[in-house]
Amino acid sequence: MAILGNIIKGFINLKDTLSSETNHIEAQEKVLKNLLEKAKNTQFGKKYHFDAILLSDDIQESFADLVPYFDYNSINKKWWNKLHQGEENVTWPENPSYFALSSGTTGKSSKRIPVTDDMIEAIRQSGIKQVSALSHFDLPADFFEKEIMMLGSSTDLKERNNHLEGEISGISASNIPFWFKGYYKPGEDIAKIDDWDERIEHIAKNAKNWDIGALSGIPAWIELMLQKVIEHHNLENIHEIWPNLQVYTSGGVAFGSYEKSFNALMGKPVTVIDTYLASEGYIATQVRPETDAMQLNTNHGIYFEFVPFHPDYIKEDGSLKKRAPSLSLQNVKPNQDYILIISTVSGAWRYLIGDTIRFTDVEKAEIKITGRTKFFLNTVGSQLSVNKMDDAMKHLEKKFKTTIPEYTICAKRLEDREFYHCWYLGSELQDINNEEVANELDLFLKEANKNYKVARSKALKGVKVSVISPDIFYNWSGKNKKKGGQVKMARVMKEKKFREWEEYAKNNNF
Template sequence: MWHLRSASQRQQTPLRLQQQSLQFLLQMAEQTAFGRHYKFAQIRAALDPIRAYQEQLPIVDYEQMYAHWWHRLLEDEANVVWPGKIRYFAQSSGTSGSPSKKIPVSKAMLGAMKRSTKFMFAHSTQWELGPNFYGRDFLIMGSSTTLRKQGQHWLGDISGINATQMPSWFRGFYKPGAKIIKLPNWEERVSAIAEQAHKWDLSVIAGIPSWVQMMLERVLQVQKADQIIDIWPNLKIYVSGGIAFSPYRQRFKELIGGNVHTLDTYNTSEGSLACQTRIDDEVMPLELILNNGIFFEFIPFNADNFSPMGQLLPQAKALHIGEVREGKEYALLLSTCSGAWRYLLGDTVRILNKQRAEIRLTGRIKHFVSICGEHLSVDNMNEALARCEAELGLQFGEFHLQAVKVGNHFEHHWFLGQTAPLAGLSEELLAQKVDQYLGALNDDYKTEREDNLLKKVKLRLLPNALFWEWWGQQKRLDGQSKFPRVLTAKQFADWKQFLDAKGY
């Protein structure tokens, strides 16, 4: 087995740790169907195993990995991509194909995820949190732990899967507790948390910022308090993840009060990749966990390797951790102890500190919207509109959208171009159709809508010429730039000002 390096055990370089991780993965999977197919034994014996590995195996995405290998796991076949049978599958929304990915989660990966949490909190002695930090409750805001049975397998959100594996010693500290976390509806869970909040003595809160913010606001309302620190005076750490924290930073300060630090994490359905190991509330650097069952590769995120639409080009080349450069942006490839091999995750990161293996998550290789965890990709948007066109016999022009916060909830505001008047079609009906298809395409979007954190779609039909007139005013009619599907805050302000001036 591998051992996590602690702050005092960094004698080995990031590259050496990754060489050891790859060798371990290859050795473990050598006798699987995948390992025999790609001759893992020969790769392990090569003078340069990393180079041999990269030359022998293709880069794949989810659809390719599932179609060729992972589907066999759900047919209860053993020793396919990782030793033994895999019983758990994390469901995660895909960008194309089926509405939800099914990511294998092996026993080895479950252990690795537990170790990643220990890795982060092993550094807590350096954070100067004081003696009151230890031995108190942890509030973890995640999905319901209710999993779905499919044959001999269990499917659900990765946070729900991990919750079922919680060690017995931790259950006494874990909040909101098994009864509340099993409630399937978000509104019910957050109401129950708000009612019980005064009974707990928290030192840590963990969860996606949008969901945690909503919970904190409800707690203050129910408990009739001014700040969270009045209810939980020993709260010291908020563990963020899932989406960027920066848009929520100021509101969190107002809600919580006191001296509470934010630590970021980088957890995916494919594995726990990185976490923040030192206090830095502004930069929030993520340290890659380099010897915990994952081998990382980095594809420079540029025109040499990706098309303008984010498609991987045939000539794309990947680098190992020893070859990356600080300040540069890369798309991540993963090889894991759950049987992902040279798997294109879809995320992009920037290298902040090569020696410490610190990164910042910068986005996706394709545009997307995730104001509250809905992870809505441009592919989802295009497909939803295509299905509307097919059903209604219509043809739309350009479109874009902006995600906005309205009170305690969020909305997607769509602007859809019409090349000719759409007789007999109301904006309300079209918005319902778009909303319906997005829910069918994207499980995360469906969940946010069902839990009412994301309100119904707001949609406006506009002459298609308006889109290009505005784009021309942005000095972007140059034959090269792509019309934006997701507007930045500045673009949205400019767009609204333009529409006002045009009388729309």
């Protein structure tokens, strides 16, 4: 009998029973007021008259009127850069204890995003919410005695100018509470190994010593880790070595495009729980098994705004135009795409995080990630978003009985000076006919997206497809950024970067 597991499960169930239902609109109003109160005497707060906003009849409206949008480049250049020069009280009253390094999907150079002690606490509170929500998933008591494999970036943070730097997954793992360390794998020593391949090698060698009940990490890197463990121990599937694996907490990207390839590594079904932890904060987590949508963490240090996702509001570089309207939570509608804007206890203000989302349930504040603003492909009016691209990959997987965990696309002119959509698809099944795949992809997108269909009848001449090994995508990420952690493959590339990608793919497609 799982005595400890029953105690933990009982505590979680009791905590969930005693917790009152959150009024998300009221929670957001309170969060914004608290943010403004705490930051009103900062350099940023004085510049944008936070004290006056707090006295207004409609704080949310006044905040949107007086404070402009920022993306990373603009807020870093005007404000966060001062932190690196030793200035204090810049956009938040406390100096950050950490900076989260994030190259994301956009390039080699790392962004440095402040992470304050207030943000660490906000992430902790959101983590408690996630654990409490496990009571809804009908997990057996013995699950709560098993170990948890958290695969993120290295926890060996680098000291720099009185703060520590690393990716947000490494920062979070380095702040796990003492009571959790007995459950946490791969353990502190292995987690500190900076080289991803070496760390995975150690995980594979030690896998037989652990009783893993849950996995947590970005799907692409979790899959590669599982493949390495399976290969090292000559297994058919991961459940042969971790028979009690029951839960996978996904994060970083939408899980949908990885579902088929992930399940292929399993010996039996596992419960998948989506989460949304970004370098800028813990945005949302799935709290119900009836849906794979995630609930915004509306009362833990982040105020959300939503800009309707429309080409007229987005600049070519993916940033927002000044006149783009924003909505607060009480004004959004379900089943419409929005650009996510956040203000946080780390001193990010009206910050374009770069993701687009869609509400599935407004009252419950539940969302799905639908793409990236920079990955919205609108060359010659095609208006393709990442969720439509993901849907197309699922269709191709079913049609051709394969898995396509990775892909990238570029709209480029070919020798005839006409525009084509050029796709690279990562699949182990490489003997399929590229032209046949291109035709099927084209037909699906014409049916799924009327703007794409119109573009194909006019300026978009055709579709080209190259099917290559998924390993090329992962090795490209390792070459250009760093394997593991928060790194994700760019779904849409500009022509200059795409030329580099094509050359790399050509030279490494053995």
